[in-house]
Amino acid sequence: xxxTAALLSGCGSSESxxxxxxxxxxxxxxxxxxxxMAMGDPSATPADKISDAExxxxxxxxxxxxxxxxxxVEGTAWLAQSPKGTTxxxxxxxxxxxxxxxxxxxxxxCSDGNxxxxxxxxxxxxxxxxxxxxxxxxxxTSGTGMTTVNNSRKTGEEAVAVVVHPRDxxxxxxxxxxxxx
Ligand SMILES: [Cu+2]
Numbered sequence: 001x002x003x004t005a006a007l008l009s010g011c012g013s014s015e016s017x018x019x020x021x022x023x024x025x026x027x028x029x030x031x032x033x034x035x036x037m038a039m040g041d042p043s044a045t046p047a048d049k050i051s052d053a054e055x056x057x058x059x060x061x062x063x064x065x066x067x068x069x070x071x072x073v074e075g076t077a078w079l080a081q082s083p084k085g086t087t088x089x090x091x092x093x094x095x096x097x098x099x100x101x102x103x104x105x106x107x108x109x110c111s112d113g114n115x116x117x118x119x120x121x122x123x124x125x126x127x128x129x130x131x132x133x134x135x136x137x138x139x140x141t142s143g144t145g146m147t148t149v150n151n152s153r154k155t156g157e158e159a160v161a162v163v164v165h166p167r168d169x170x171x172x173x174x175x176x177x178x179x180x181x
Pocket of ligand 1: 104105
């Protein structure tokens with residue numbers, strides 16, 4: 001009888017809390033555990049090394065909306081789609097040492113509104129991962145930054161570009177890369 005009661009009460013209470021949004025916690029504290037799960041892991045297998053994948057890439061081009069001091073930013077983004085979903089890797093140099101950056105998959109080409117809106121799997125859905133693809137990373141002391149993120153769904157050809165921003169000033173788009181589908 002005691003076991004039955006525990007089972008019944010456990011059923012209702014633990015399930016209902018498992019989908020709590022984590023975005024607020026993630027931006028308040030850039031901890032490894034959050035970033036590793038939802039917004040990238042620098043040690044993950046990069047997109048251009050995923051087996052059984054279709055891989056496209058793009059070179060970052062500077063945008064006029066970039067903040068001062070970022071005129072030498074360059075780099076590459078890769079997007080791999082495999083039976084496991086989508087993997088995105090960004091690799092950049094010329095960033096400000098130790099600064100934190102955010103990159104997203106965007107839904108329009110770089111020439112169209114600097115990438116336009118964020119790509120979303122469900123158009124009317126959440127503006128946070130995993131419904132969007134975000135990559136947060138910190139530049140090292142030489143201004144180099146890279147990371148990789150995985151998503152279990154395939155973007156198809158709808159996520160056409162990656163835009164990188166300073167994490168704390170996301171209106172200031174630094175650079176954009178168009179994928180070569
Ligand atoms: Cu963005």
